[in-house]
Every structure is written in structure tokens, then in C-alpha cells.
Amino acid sequence: MQAQGEPGGPVNSGAMPPATDDEIREKYLERAIREINALTRELQSCPHCPRGNLLPVLGSGHPQADVFLLKFAPVASEVEEGVAFYGRAGSALMKSLKRLGIDPLAVYGTLCVKCPVADPSLADPACIARIIDELAIVAPRIVVVMGLDALAVLNDADVPLARRLDPAFGVIQRFTPSTEALVVPNIDDSLDEEAAKRAFWSAFRVLGDWYADLPPY
Numbered sequence: 001m002q003a004q005g006e007p008g009g010p011v012n013s014g015a016m017p018p019a020t021d022d023e024i025r026e027k028y029l030e031r032a033i034r035e036i037n038a039l040t041r042e043l044q045s046c047p048h049c050p051r052g053n054l055l056p057v058l059g060s061g062h063p064q065a066d067v068f069l070l071k072f073a074p075v076a077s078e079v080e081e082g083v084a085f086y087g088r089a090g091s092a093l094m095k096s097l098k099r100l101g102i103d104p105l106a107v108y109g110t111l112c113v114k115c116p117v118a119d120p121s122l123a124d125p126a127c128i129a130r131i132i133d134e135l136a137i138v139a140p141r142i143v144v145v146m147g148l149d150a151l152a153v154l155n156d157a158d159v160p161l162a163r164r165l166d167p168a169f170g171v172i173q174r175f176t177p178s179t180e181a182l183v184v185p186n187i188d189d190s191l192d193e194e195a196a197k198r199a200f201w202s203a204f205r206v207l208g209d210w211y212a213d214l215p216p217y
Helices: 021-044 075-081 086-101 131-138 147-155 194-204 207-214
Strands: 067-071 109-112 142-146 172-176 178-186
Touching: 021 109, 021 131, 067 131, 075 147, 086 109, 086 194, 109 131, 131 207, 142 147, 142 207, 178 194, 178 207
Parallel strands: 067 109, 067 142, 142 178
Antiparallel strands: 172 178
């Protein structure tokens, strides 16, 4: 019989205290980094696309970003560096993000066609479908779809619980239960001509209002 005030059983001195929110976030980030690295290795070893000795053009940015930038295919500067949004488009976007008050660390950018081929139609469909894996890893709050070609790819992708997006520039749309979408013109087509620049900015600046309304947690 147990005397009053005595412990009721053995104490597990090695028991771990409950994880804090910071520790949980750190674990999720570590997992996302591992998964992005695994996806990178798969892309680099893909035997199906006719890219020769060139490397695929990989996504870049925070692996758990709130904002997911999606462009259709790489331009020459991106192929040369092997990184999405490298060059003029990336510089223009950085200026736009700064003007909108969006932290670049909250952004991840990638391409539908990662194969550095002259004709995007030569890219292997299975590689293009990897955008589903990338979205699942990053789990963004919003996808910024740049151009109608990228929109067609995303609408045809088998993203779980996704709704078909309308080709409406500058309109926040519901994409999945946890992710919204914003369709804007292709940034690569919006760098030289003044009217194209204005059309891109008119649609893209909607992202600033969306970002400002995010809850601080």
C-alpha cells in the first residue's frame, strides 16, 4: 500500500519535454530541405529529357515560402546558371518585392519546364509533373502564376484538391483549400516594352495587399 505523499510509480528521467513551436518549425524546415535536396538529385539524374550535358534549371528560395513564383520555361541566363529567375527577370522581381514590402526570404521561385531545351515541348512530361512535388514540399500560401503557358501546366497538373484557375490577371483566386493563386503576365515578356511593364505591375502589385493582410503568426 502506498503511503500518502509518496510517488505513485517510477519516474522516467529521460522523458523529453513537449516540443516548443520553434522546435516544431525547425523540424518542418529540416524536412523540407531534405525533400528539396532529394528532388534536386532526382532532376539532375533524370534520363528522359534531351538536355545533353546541360543541367536542369532548379528552383530557388526558401523551402517553406509563403509565396511560390511559377514561370513556364527558362531563358538563356537561367540555363547558363541553372537557377530559376536568374538575370533580368530576377532583378526586376526583387525590385518589385522590395517596393511591395515583401520579404524575399518568404519567396520561392521555380519553372514548369526545368529542362534547358530550345523547344519546351521536348521536355519530358514526367519532369514537368514534378511541379506537384515541389508545391507539396514548399506548401505555399499563394502561387503566383506567370503567364498563360504556366497557367495551362498548373491547371493540367494533378494537384490534390485543386480548382481550375481562370486566366484573369491580378485576381486572387482559391487554388486549393490551403493555397490561393494570382495569375500575372509572364515576367520575361514584360521587361522591355512600357505597356507590358505596366500590365505586369498592375497585376503583380495585388500580391502586396495580399501579403500585408497575412496574420502575423
